[in-house]
Amino acid sequence: GAVVSQHPSWVICKSGTSVKIECRSLDFQATTMFWYRQFPKQSLMLMATSNEGSKATYEQGVEKDKFLINHASLTLSTLTVTSAHPEDSSFYICSAKGTGDTEAFFGQGTRLTVV
Amino acid sequence: GQNIDQPTEMTATEGAIVQINCTYQTSGFNGLFWYQQHAGEAPTFLSYNVLDGLEEKGRFSSFLSRSKGYSYLLLKELQMKDSASYLCACMDSNYQLIWGAGTKLIIKP
Numbered sequence: 600g601a602v603v604s605q606h607p608s609w610v611i612c613k614s615g616t617s618v619k620i621e622c623r624s625l626d627f628q629a630t631t632m633f634w635y636r637q638f639p640k641q642s643l644m645l646m647a648t649s650n651e652g653s654k655a656t657y658e659q660g661v662e663k664d665k666f667l668i669n670h671a672s673l674t675l676s677t678l679t680v681t682s683a684h685p686e687d688s689s690f691y692i693c694s695a696k697g698t699g700d701t702e703a704f705f706g707q708g709t710r711l712t713v714v
Numbered sequence: 715g716q717n718i719d720q721p722t723e724m725t726a727t728e729g730a731i732v733q734i735n736c737t738y739q740t741s742g743f744n745g746l747f748w749y750q751q752h753a754g755e756a757p758t759f760l761s762y763n764v765l766d767g768l769e770e771k772g773r774f775s776s777f778l779s780r781s782k783g784y785s786y787l788l789l790k791e792l793q794m795k796d797s798a799s800y801l802c803a804c805m806d807s808n809y810q811l812i813w814g815a816g817t818k819l820i821i822k823p
Contacts, residue, residue, distance in 0.1 A: 605756075633811075641815070642801065642813045642814060642815040642816050643757070643801070643813050645810070645811070645813075648810070690754075692756045692757075701744075701745060701762060701764075701805070702747070702759060702762060703811070704759070705756040705757055705758070705759075706756060707755070707756050708754075708755065708756040710754070
């Protein structure tokens with residue numbers, strides 16, 4: 600299957616700082632990327648969907664000014680958590696799919712801890 | 715509204731067979747996915763069904779009945795490494811994935 604690389608795998612940051620998470624498709628062109636958040640023992644919660652070259656579509660309740668998503672190329676999308684707070688501590692996962700693909704491939708996930 | 719239901723937790727014995735059920739109600743249907751997720755890791759793809767019937771892939775099989783809004787994942791010859799959460803997800807008419815809460819499968823020796 601296709602490979603999606605997410606970086607970093609884990610990060611600890613101080614409250615009030617910003618953190619950037621990268622999601623790269625290594626061997627295919629990802630026209631659509633999805634960003635999820637998962638709290639312990641809960642299912643994946645879709646935060647936003649981004650199509651290459653377009654603004655991301657955010658799910659209801661997700662602050663677009665706090666979770667900045669950039670999908671400037673067919674192989675890279677970034678999620679920046681701005682002014683992070685302890686309640687933003689979570690597991691963030693990206694997935695990507697190419698045009699016409701049914702399956703989306705997941706990155707490894709990023710464990711964010713805000714202290 | 716859109717809804718995916720699956721049991722919260724199941725327990726099975728090593729070497730046995732277990733069936734994890736999933737029922738769904740979505741606006742439109744473009745297929746059903748099963749993913750496996752080990753604790754602290756991202757989900758990994760197991761199966762995709764868009765037509766009625768059984769799809770077999772090694773020890774894992776997945777079944778779909780669109781008229782009943784029902785699917786199951788069948789795991790045979792259970793191994794300890796199969797202990798994980800199993801997520802059912804439906805693709806709706808907008809090709810968005812609607813996720814179930816996951817079924818935590820506990821395998822006992």
